[in-house]
Amino acid sequence: MGFFSKIKKLWGGESETAQQPAASAPSEAPAETSAAVVDAAAADAPAPAPAGQGAPVLDEAWKSALAASLHGSRARISEWLGLLLKDLHTADDALWARLRFLFETLGAPASEADAFISEFTAWAQAMNLAKIDDLRSELRYRLILSLDLEQEEEERKNVFQKLTHGLAKTRERLSVGLGALFGRKGELDDAFWDELEELFIMADVGAEATRKLLDNLRSRARSMGVTEAARFREVLSAELDVLFPLPKKPKVAAPPEVVMMIGVNGVGKTTTIAKLAYRARLQGRKVLIAAGDTFRAAAIGQLEVWAGRVGAGMFSKSEGADPAAVAFEAVDKAMKEGYDLVLLDTAGRLHTKVNLMEELRKIKRVLEKKHPGAPHKSVLVIDATTGQNALSQTKLFHEAVGVDEIVLTKLDGTAKGGVMVGVAISHRLPISFVGLGEKMEDLRPFVGEDFAKALLGQ
Numbered sequence: 001m002g003f004f005s006k007i008k009k010l011w012g013g014e015s016e017t018a019q020q021p022a023a024s025a026p027s028e029a030p031a032e033t034s035a036a037v038v039d040a041a042a043a044d045a046p047a048p049a050p051a052g053q054g055a056p057v058l059d060e061a062w063k064s065a066l067a068a069s070l071h072g073s074r075a076r077i078s079e080w081l082g083l084l085l086k087d088l089h090t091a092d093d094a095l096w097a098r099l100r101f102l103f104e105t106l107g108a109p110a111s112e113a114d115a116f117i118s119e120f121t122a123w124a125q126a127m128n129l130a131k132i133d134d135l136r137s138e139l140r141y142r143l144i145l146s147l148d149l150e151q152e153e154e155e156r157k158n159v160f161q162k163l164t165h166g167l168a169k170t171r172e173r174l175s176v177g178l179g180a181l182f183g184r185k186g187e188l189d190d191a192f193w194d195e196l197e198e199l200f201i202m203a204d205v206g207a208e209a210t211r212k213l214l215d216n217l218r219s220r221a222r223s224m225g226v227t228e229a230a231r232f233r234e235v236l237s238a239e240l241d242v243l244f245p246l247p248k249k250p251k252v253a254a255p256p257e258v259v260m261m262i263g264v265n266g267v268g269k270t271t272t273i274a275k276l277a278y279r280a281r282l283q284g285r286k287v288l289i290a291a292g293d294t295f296r297a298a299a300i301g302q303l304e305v306w307a308g309r310v311g312a313g314m315f316s317k318s319e320g321a322d323p324a325a326v327a328f329e330a331v332d333k334a335m336k337e338g339y340d341l342v343l344l345d346t347a348g349r350l351h352t353k354v355n356l357m358e359e360l361r362k363i364k365r366v367l368e369k370k371h372p373g374a375p376h377k378s379v380l381v382i383d384a385t386t387g388q389n390a391l392s393q394t395k396l397f398h399e400a401v402g403v404d405e406i407v408l409t410k411l412d413g414t415a416k417g418g419v420m421v422g423v424a425i426s427h428r429l430p431i432s433f434v435g436l437g438e439k440m441e442d443l444r445p446f447v448g449e450d451f452a453k454a455l456l457g458q
């Protein structure tokens with residue numbers, strides 16, 4: 001059961017109809033008017049705790065300010081966070097009282113509010129953090145996931161900015177060339193197409209994918225009736241907007257959902273497993289991490305540390321154990337103990353390529369036998385800074401074991417974004433998440449349109 005299951009989807013997102021948090025979905029949200037909700041929440045709220053550092057806690061003005069912000073038509077996470085943390089210096093009873101007021105005003109069940117607060121407190125203690133400045137971004141991330149705000153305008157902008165930053169190098173290179181090309185007068189002649197081809201190749205799209213992309217662009221230009229260079233930007237934007245297929249939600253007939261993580265060493269597979277486990281935990285799922293990379297004891301140890309930190313269960317065997325046996329026994333444990341999600345780490349030693357692919361295929365067979373439908377997804381992790389290797393890795397893994405979706409890591413570095421255009425064109429595989437840093441909160445859903453915009457510039 002997820003946190004705040006009752007109050008999710010209260011805000012309208014992109015939709016035209018402004019929704020009121022307390023009145024949008026009568027079957028899910030309390031039916032009282034906002035004023036009544038605020039009063040009831042105030043009455044039920046625990047007696048204000050001693051104020052931290054003399055900060056005013058839950059005074060009437062503060063309560064009305066937060067209530068007004070909550071009852072707006074859009075989710076404004078920064079504004080709420082600002083109010084929640086206003087004048088506080090350490091995480092103490094004042095913060096918990098404010099959070100309780102927030103949740104109660106939204107009509108959240110008290111038990112879920114308590115669970116949120118106690119989990120957050122436990123995290124802060126485990127990390128040995130008490131200062132508000134150190135806790136701010138973690139609290140923001142937890143609120144976003146718990147309240148299902150990731151697709152909200154403000155949060156999308158936030159991720160878009162990071163994406164824009166990571167793709168700056170590629171964009172600079174592309175946009176100068178494209179700008180010059182589109183700025184000139186004249187028809188879409190051979191010289192135009194030749195120069196466009198060169199630009200894509202320089203941006204790491206890859207030779208084969210570039211040829212396909214040019215074919216697509218030619219027919220799109222025709223169907224849009226664009227014949228001159230000056231209007232070609234519209235054609236390119238339209239093509240890139242629909243380039244990235246959306247990830248499919250896997251059908252899971254019976255829990256647990258089993259996800260097999262694959263990819264070569266160093267791309268960020270283990271870190272991504274930790275981030276995915278963390279997200280799923282914050283969304284209220286029970287997660288088991290399975291150490292299928294048995295090649296090095298250190299890999300098992302690293303995963304164990306992560307499982308502990310993110311509050312996931314862990315299944316491992318000794319170094320050198322058969323990875324398929326790990327997969328089998330992990331799923332067995334997950335079924336017996338009621339886990340919702342199993343994330344299986346695998347080895348990524350490419351120099352023994354044939355063995356690795358054989359091993360991955362065996363894991364898949366064993367999983368399917370143990371739990372029909374499993375693995376529900378094979379997720380390939382790719383390092384966005386590696387350029388053309390991303391293309392060859394996708395080809396290799398996809399042909400050998402079948403990839404369902406891609407997670408693209410290290411987009412915070414000097415990413416070579418063009419290669420993902422190549423991967424999308426050559427393999428038509430969806431990208432589900434992007435890694436934007438090393439922190440747990442730095443894994444965000446991939447939005448194709450935003451990626452294309454960050455790549456091309458506006």
Ligand SMILES: Nc1nc2c(ncn2[C@@H]2O[C@H](COP(=O)(O)OP(=O)(O)O)[C@@H](O)[C@H]2O)c(=O)[nH]1
Nearest residue numbers: 265266267268269270271409410435436437438
């Ligand atoms: N900057 C950045 N570093 C990352 C990201 N994802 C993983 N890393 C780092 O990449 C390195 C290798 O990660 P690891 O998960 O051990 O890779 P694995 O060998 O594929 O399991 C570690 O130092 C991670 O912290 C990311 O999105 N951004």
Ligand SMILES: [Mg+2]
Nearest residue numbers: 269270293299
């Ligand atoms: Mg690893």
